[in-house]
Amino acid sequence: MKPPILADAIVEVTETGSSLKANRLRIIETISESYTQLIANKNAWQNADKKKKVENIALMLRGAIDAQGRVGLMLNVRKHDLDRVLKVLPALNSPTISELSNKEWVAVNTILEESVVRDVLPKLKAANATGIVEYPLNKLVM
Numbered sequence: 001m002k003p004p005i006l007a008d009a010i011v012e013v014t015e016t017g018s019s020l021k022a023n024r025l026r027i028i029e030t031i032s033e034s035y036t037q038l039i040a041n042k043n044a045w046q047n048a049d050k051k052k053k054v055e056n057i058a059l060m061l062r063g064a065i066d067a068q069g070r071v072g073l074m075l076n077v078r079k080h081d082l083d084r085v086l087k088v089l090p091a092l093n094s095p096t097i098s099e100l101s102n103k104e105w106v107a108v109n110t111i112l113e114e115s116v117v118r119d120v121l122p123k124l125k126a127a128n129a130t131g132i133v134e135y136p137l138n139k140l141v142m
Contacts, residue, residue, distance in 0.1 A: 036061075063139030071117060072135045074109045081128040082106060088123040090116060092142075111140065 011031065014020060020027065038058050044050040070092075077085045082097070085108065089095060095110035108129075112120065117134055124132055 059141060060139065063141040066142060067137035067140040069114050070111055070137055070140060071114045072109065072111055072137055073117070073120075073132065074107060074135070075124060075129040075132040076100065076105055076107055077127075077129045078104055079106055080104075082108075084127040085124060085129050088120060088127055090120065092140075111137065 009028075010025075012020060012025070017027070038054070038061060040051075040054045044054065073089075075085070086095065089108070089110060090112050091110040092112070095108045098107045098109070099105075100107055121132060121134075
């Protein structure tokens, strides 16, 4: 149960605010903001093997953070339609384009912001892209 039935106010830990919106609540004051830190023991940091393990943990954590809000997109397109598809396809850097067994077709793989997918998909379909698959990302190592 949420206010107003049982309380006049609550303190909520939130990242996106979606649970607040779902319960028709609003933020009236921010009490504290926090952020994540990875802290290594000074002695461990002096040991090359342990330092490497800590750096690998940091890499995996950063990859998970960088993947938030992004999705992967893969699709197939005839080569003669590729320029039209690329004009409407935002990408992290540039899409990966791979030739398929049918030499008239290519596969396109890219990463984009999840917020633009709903606008991009109809444009890709209009540009003759097919077999469009959106998939979640667990990690994005840049």
